[in-house]
Every structure is written in structure tokens, then in C-alpha cells.
Amino acid sequence: MTTQTREAKSWLDAKLSNRKVRRAYDREVFVEAFLREVEKLMEQQELSRSDLARRLECKPSNVTQLLQRTRNLTAETMADIAYSLNRRVEIRFRPRDEVAALGRRTDTCGQAGIVVTLRSAIGLIERVVVEDLGEVITVCRPEELAAARREGRSPNTVGFKKADIHR
Numbered sequence: 225m226t227t228q229t230r231e232a233k234s235w236l237d238a239k240l241s242n243r244k245v246r247r248a249y250d251r252e253v254f255v256e257a258f259l260r261e262v263e264k265l266m267e268q269q270e271l272s273r274s275d276l277a278r279r280l281e282c283k284p285s286n287v288t289q290l291l292q293r294t295r296n297l298t299a300e301t302m303a304d305i306a307y308s309l310n311r312r313v314e315i316r317f318r319p320r321d322e323v324a325a326l327g328r329r330t331d332t333c334g335q336a337g338i339v340v341t342l343r344s345a346i347g348l349i350e351r352v353v354v355e356d357l358g359e360v361i362t363v364c365r366p367e368e369l370a371a372a373r374r375e376g377r378s379p380n381t382v383g384f385k386k387a388d389i390h391r
Contacts, residue, residue, distance in 0.1 A: 236383070253382065255297055258313075260365055263291065265309045267367065279308035354381050 239245050266276060273291065277284040289295035290305075306313045351363035362381040364372075372379035 255293070256382075258297070258302060259291060259293070260368070262305055262309065264365070264367060265311065269309065271309075276305075276308060280304055351382075354379055357383075360385055 240249060266272075271279075273287045274284045277287045280287065286295070290297060290301065302313055352366050352369050353361050353363055354369065355362045360383045362383045364379040364381045368379045
């Protein structure tokens with residue numbers, strides 16, 4: 225692990241030890257997970273933002289603002305979006321620190337490119353390990369990694385402490 229990575233990890237750990245910061249962080253993770261699922265369903269159903277706006281009976285700009293995270297997402301809006309995608313939102317409360325890698329060998333958990341199944345606040349999620357930073361791995365959705373590669377950009381990732389991953 226580089227000095228810069230250690231400093232970044234220490235900074236993040238210090239920030240997340242603050243209850244208000246951790247609450248805001250968890251909120252962002254929740255919203256991000258929901259919107260990622262919406263984008264995945266839109267892709268599967270071959271829906272554009274305009275198509276989704278028609279189903280929601282709103283302006284396409286409203287959908288764009290929601291998906292770009294420039295507009296607040298309410299529980300009512302989440303339910304409306306799910307309905308418009310012919311889905312239902314399920315809510316499960318889990319311990320905040322519960323994250324588990326399931327069915328993976330310990331020695332491959334941190335290798336870049338390995339797909340891991342994680343238990344998160346929203347249920348089981350499949351992610352690709354993007355980078356092994358020593359004590360932390362960064363992961364993203366497989367679709368996000370493919371899109372980032374196509375677009376020549378870095379993928380949007382989330383970090384997990386290896387110590388928090390139960391095998």
C-alpha cells in the first residue's frame with residue numbers, strides 16, 4: 225500500500241467515525257444503490273430517460289436530475305419509479321456493518337477483476353473488484369466497469385475494508 229493510499233484510508237476512517245458523516249455516507253450509499261438498480265432495469269428494458277419520464281408522467285429533465293443525483297429522492301418517488309419499471313421496492317434492515325463475501329476463496333477476494341457477491345444493506349449484490357489497496361478493496365457493478373471502459377473513464381467505485389468482509 226502506498227503512503228498516499230494509507231493517508232487516504234486514514235482520512236476516510238477518521239471521517240466515518242463521526243456519526244453525522246457516517247449517516248450521510250450511508251444515505252448516499254443507499255441512494256446510489258437504488259439508482260444503480262434503476263439504471264440497470266432501464267438498460268434491461270431498453271428504456272431511455274424520456275421513456276421513463278413518460279411512464280412517470282413527468283418531464284424528462286426531472287428524470288435526468290434524479291439519475292444525476294441533483295434532485296432529492298423521496299420514498300414516494302422511489303415507489304413511483306419502481307412501479308413504472310414494473311417492480312416493487314423491498315426494504316430489509318440489516319446491521320450497518322454487515323458485509324459478507326459469499327462463496328469465494330480467501331485468496332481471490334482482493335484480486336482485481338474477480339466477481340464477488342457481497343451482502344449489503346440492500347441485499348446480495350454482485351460486484352467486480354476494481355483495485356486491491358491492501359486493507360481495502362474497491363468494487364463496482366459489472367455494468368459500470370464495462371461502461372467506464374467503453375467511455376475511457378474511471379469507474380464509480382465503493383470501498384470495503386477487507387477486515388469487514390466475512391468469508
